[in-house]
Structure formats: structure tokens, C-alpha cells
Amino acid sequence: MVVLQIDSDGNGKRDAAVEPDQPVDPQKDKRIPGGFYAIMPSPVDGSVWGTVGVFAAKGAVVRPDHGLNPPAEIYNVPPLGFGPRGADIDSQGCGVSVARQRDLGNFDRVPAVLRVDVYATAALAGSAVIVVVSRFGAPPAWSAVLGGAVCLGLRLVSVWQHWNLPKGSEFKW
Numbered sequence: 101m102v103v104l105q106i107d108s109d110g111n112g113k114r115d116a117a118v119e120p121d122q123p124v125d126p127q128k129d130k131r132i133p134g135g136f137y138a139i140m141p142s143p144v145d146g147s148v149w150g151t152v153g154v155f156a157a158k159g160a161v162v163r164p165d166h167g168l169n170p171p172a173e174i175y176n177v178p179p180l181g182f183g184p185r186g187a188d189i190d191s192q193g194c195g196v197s198v199a200r201q202r203d204l205g206n207f208d209r210v211p212a213v214l215r216v217d218v219y220a221t222a223a224l225a226g227s228a229v230i231v232v233v234s235r236f237g238a239p240p241a242w243s244a245v246l247g248g249a250v251c252l253g254l255r256l257v258s259v260w261q262h263w264n265l266p267k268g269s270e271f272k273w
Contacts, residue, residue: 104131104132104135104152104162104164104172105117105129105130105131105132105172106129106130106131106132106172106173106174107129107172107173108124108125108126108128108129108130109126109127109128109129114129115128115129116128116129117129117130117131118130118131119131120132120133132152132160132162132172132174133152133153134152134153135150135152136150136151136152136162137150137151137152137184137185138150138151138184138185138186138187138188138197140187140188140189140195141189142189142193143189143191143193144191144192144193145193147163147165148163148164149161149162149163149187149189149195150162150163150164151183151184151185151187151197153177153183153184158176158177158183159176159177159183159184160174160175160176160177160184161174161175161177161184161187161195161197161205161207162174162175163175175207177205184197184198184205185197185198186198193208194206194207194208195207195208218254218255218258218263218264218265219255221254221265222250222251222252222254222255222258223251225250225251225254226247226248226249226250226251226252226254227247227251228247229243229246229247229250229251230243230244230246230247233246233247
């Protein structure tokens with residue numbers, strides 16, 4: 101039996117973990133209680149998704165990585181939600197989950213380019229520069245050159261300095 105385990109420390113490997121009833125430790129993975137209820141293969145990347153915590157007040161959609169003893173990603177149902185039961189994935193890789201009564205949930209994996217590297221962020225910053233400089237009446241060629249320079253500069257510095265975007269667990273409110 102393979103125990104589902106979340107890659108809480110973000111190292112992409114399955115390693116030491118805390119049990120489901122223990123708090124998350126940022127230096128360790130976390131085990132997920134129970135097994136899959138709904139099982140859905142994704143036509144986009146061949147991954148397999150499943151629902152857990154079906155009859156509990158706190159359910160989730162889980163995506164384990166391929167291989168033996170893989171780490172997993174988990175997408176928890178928001179507070180006051182119910183355990184997801186039936187679920188399916190469409191041809192674009194977006195999913196829908198049905199909970200008890202009339203609750204519907206939609207889930208979609210955010211591309212890594214928006215979670216890890218300063219890649220899409222650099223492109224967004226360059227685009228914003230183009231828009232702002234154009235609003236001040238600069239010629240389009242100047243706006244494009246300045247926006248491209250900002251995008252390229254930010255990307256090169258982020259690669260050189262090994263910058264990554266912060267993880268959700270790094271935000272403290």
C-alpha cells in the first residue's frame with residue numbers, strides 16, 4: 101500500500117513526514133489520511149487525481165506524482181466545504197468535484213512558471229512597463245525596447261541570483 105504524502109518542504113522528493121494528526125512542519129512532508137474515493141486520469145499530462153476525506157468535514161483533491169512512493173500535491177476544500185465525492189477532469193486538465201447536497205468545486209493546477217521561476221513575472225513586469233510608458237506618450241518602439249529590457253534584465257538577474265517566487269506557506273498574515 102502506498103501512503104499519500106504531501107511534499108510540504110517543496111524539495112520534490114518523498115522523505116521524512118509528520119502524521120496526519122500533527123501540524124505541518126516546513127522541514128518535512130505530511131501524510132494524508134485515507135485513500136482515494138474518486139479516481140481521475142488527466143488527459144493532458146497522464147497524472148492521476150483523486151478525492152480524499154469524502155465523508156469528513158475536511159476533504160481535498162490530491163495529485164500524486166508518478167513513480168514508487170511519490171510525493172503528492174493537495175488542494176483542500178475551503179472552510180465550510182464538504183468532502184468531495186464524485187469528480188472528473190475535462191480534456192484541458194481542469195476538474196470539477198461534486199460534494200454532498202449542491203456543492204460544486206472547480207480545480208485547476210497553476211503552471212509552475214507562475215509558482216516557481218521569475219519567468220512569467222518578468223514578462224508581466226515588462227508588459228506593465230510598455231503600457232505605462234505608452235500612456236505617457238512615448239513612441240511604441242521606445243516602449244517596446246524599454247519593456248523588453250526590463251523583462252530581460254529581471255529574468256537574467258533572477259537566474260543569476262537564483263531567485264524564486266515565494267511559496268504560499270512562506271506568507272504570514
